[in-house]
Amino acid sequence: MKLSVNNLKLLCFIIGLFVISGCVPVILGAGVVTGYVLSNDSAMGNINVGYHDLWVACKDTLDSERADIINAKESNGVIKAKISDVNFTLKIDSLSDGVQRLKISARKYLVPKPYIAQDIFAKIAKSLE
Numbered sequence: 001m002k003l004s005v006n007n008l009k010l011l012c013f014i015i016g017l018f019v020i021s022g023c024v025p026v027i028l029g030a031g032v033v034t035g036y037v038l039s040n041d042s043a044m045g046n047i048n049v050g051y052h053d054l055w056v057a058c059k060d061t062l063d064s065e066r067a068d069i070i071n072a073k074e075s076n077g078v079i080k081a082k083i084s085d086v087n088f089t090l091k092i093d094s095l096s097d098g099v100q101r102l103k104i105s106a107r108k109y110l111v112p113k114p115y116i117a118q119d120i121f122a123k124i125a126k127s128l129e
Contacts, residue, residue: 041112043121044103049128051077051092054100058090061124085109086116 047054055074062069067081067088077092086108093101102124106117 041107041114041117042103042105043114043118044101045121045125046095047100047102047125047128048098049100050098051094051100053128054092054102054124057124057127058092058102061120061127062088062090065120065123086113088117088120090120 049057052074055077058079059069059072062079062081062083065083067083069079069081071078071080077094079088079090081088081090086106089105091103091105093103095101102121104117104121104124106113106120108116
């Protein structure tokens with residue numbers, strides 16, 4: 001298949017829009033997560049599991065990363081933790097019985113670290129497979 005210059009420009013433009021928008025499709029295992037958004041300092045996505053199962057997976061992942069849990073309140077769906085010099089905030093919002101929105105923010109010395117948040121998000125999603 002040979003692409004013309006105009007088609008190649010259009011293809012590059014469309015791919016560029018996906019990259020700039022911050023929406024990254026992800027396929028992990030049996031479809032626990034279908035995609036997530038990477039923003040300024042956070043990774044956020046919908047996860048197809050129950051609330052308590054996601055809460056336990058978040059706590060277990062932070063424990064395996066040797067995080068210092070500063071504050072954890074299951075009723076609010078918020079976990080604040082610290083790994084090395086990086087401060088994390090995990091927020092779980094229930095969309096329905098089987099779908100939860102997980103948002104993980106990461107900052108090091110007040111500087112956003114979205115790729116560290118993305119790494120923790122991926123580890124939590126992988127643990128739920």
